[in-house]
Amino acid sequence: MELVTIVDEDNNKYAFKRYKGYPFTIDVVGNVRDQLDKIAHREIKQDDVLVAVFPKSGTHWLYNTVMMLRSGSLTYHGTPTMMEFQDFNLIEEMPSPRTFGSHLRFRFLPEQMKLGKGKVITITRHPKDLVVSMYHMIQKLKTFVGYEGTFEGLIKYFLSEDYFIGSWFSTIKDLEEWKSPNCLCLSYSDFRKNTFENVVKMAKFLEVDRDEDFLRSVTQNIQFEKLKESHIETTPSNDRWKEICDEGRLPIYRKGQPGEWKNMFTVAQSEHFDQVYAKKVVELGLKINFGYE
Known part of the structure; x- marks a missing residue:
């Protein structure tokens, strides 16, 4: 594993871990290799559900929807335990049915899930909105391990293969190659527009038997402003985040x-992004329709 720090000509600073040519956020536990090995070979239960989402694509939105559907409870369920960022005992000690998360590329997910055991659910979001959402989150933090710089610099870095969270384009390529019935892929914009229909689709995929009244109640409780309010009310301030952001809780929700x-x-930024995007789509042979404009 290599710890990489890049400072470009505009003084934008990128920091990440590199392992076998792939970038990983420095928050990944340990030397990356050992954590990836644990993830790849972990024992998956048939009723495990993994929420695997590229950062700022709707991780908490999707996770709380899954948790409401699986638990039959309309309460806010907070933040998922992420495989790459936390000690494995936190997941191993979870009572079944377990729901946990990951921001890793699909190629690094558990081998048993690749073979169809358990379920994986993900959501894709317009890539330009991802950059905006990440930049605003960075602005709310006192320090952010991974990137320090301008919006222009973040766009440039996002379009590269060394984006500190991992390349969005390569992540989408992995998703397209998954081709397994145990994976459900949703669209962020469609979820916003047709929330109830997507909740019904998720319930069917998760094989949970909930009546229409409950599904409509879930739909109401996962509206963005409702989740944002619930996050503020139920997520206590803690020492880790007090050092990073003023409110003492991770600023997950914005608009x-x-x-x-x-x-x-x-x-100019939009035109440049479009040019690189079009080139990457051709190079990687991407086929998913992201509602790109």
Whole structure:
């Protein structure tokens, strides 16, 4: 494993771990190799559900929907335990049915899940909105391990293969190659527009028997502003986040509105992004429709 720090000509600073040519956020436990090995060879239960989402694509939104459907409870369920960031005992000690998360590329997920054991659920979001959402989150933090710099610099870094969280383009390529019936892929913009229909789809995929009244109640309780309010009310301030952000809790929710990139990108930035995006789509042979504009 290599710890990489890059400072570009505009003084934007990127820091990440590199293992076998792949970038990983420095929050991944240990030397990356050992954590990836544990993840790859972990024992998966048939009723395990993994919420595998690229950062800022709707991780908490999706996780809380899954938890409400599985538990039959409309209460806010907080933040998922992420495989790469936390001690494995936290997941091993979870009572079944277990629901946990990951921001890793699909190629690094548990081998048993690749063979169809358990269920994987993910969601894809407009890539320009991802950059905007990440930048605003960084701005709310006193320090952010991984990136320090301008919005322009973050766009450039996002479009590279060394994005500190891992390449979005390569992550989407992995998703397209998964091709397993145990994986459900949702669209962020469609979930916003047709929430109830997506909740019904998720319930069917998760094989949970809930009546229409409950599914409509879930739909109401996962509206963005409701989740944002619940996060503030139920997530206590803690010492770890007090050192990083003023409120003492991770600033997960902002607006969540598709198309926010139009208020942030300049014409030149948007045109450059489009050019690189189009080139990457051809190079990687991407086929998923992201509702890209």
